[in-house]
Amino acid sequence: MRKPHKLGPLGCPALAYSGLVLALGIYSIVILLTVQDPILLSGVALMYLTFPLGWLIWQIWDLLPIDMTNPIVLVLLLVGAGWFQAWTASRIVWYLERRSSESD
Template structure:
């Protein structure tokens, strides 16, 4: 298995970010599906947490035809964007690989 210079720290940061995104997505979906007239502050928080992709998706949602404009689908798309960003955070912050016999 490859070792990276900042591997553990990068995994912790990316994992914390992914956990926050999933937590907000679950809370948003539960509120959306259980409350009669939901005020989705958690959905707005999800959109802000997934910056820069989140606001682009949120503002582009107006272009979706009304037949397909399901709010749960928006939450799923925002969650996928956040998880993609989490993966990118891990990839970009882990640093170069370190060989077994060499110290950093």
Template sequence: MRRYRNGRLAGVLALAYAALVLLLGVVSVVTLLTVQDPILLSGLALMLVTFPLGPLIWWGWELVPPGLEDPVLLIVLLTGVGLLQAYVLWRVLRGPALPDRRAA
């Protein structure tokens, strides 16, 4: 198993970010499915947390054909983008691989 210079810290930060994204996504979907006239502040928070890709999806949602404009699909897309960004965050923050101790 390879070790990285900042592996643990990067893992903790990426996991915390992914947990926040999942929490906001689940709260948003539950709100959309259970409340008759939802004021979706959790969806707005999800869009802001998933910056820079989240706002692009949010604003590009106007281009979706009218038959496919399901708000739950928008929240699922934003959550997926947030999880992708958590993975990228982990890859960027972990730093270079440390040399193998057994090779020395």
């Protein structure tokens, strides 16, 4: 049986960031599904929250033909980008801590 991982110094901020990205993503999807003519400022906030990957996804999304774009898919991609960034940051800090403890 494996031991649970410790959160480390970036674990709690990464979890909080992931939760904020999830909450904003759910809010954006609810607005898209319930409001007849949405002005999606929460989607723009999600794009800024997930910068730089969110900005890159947003720019690539503008290049797609209009019939292939679905705003719900865009929101899900932005949420995935935010989670990926949180996971990557926690892995980098974990690797640097492990490396520094081995050199001591």
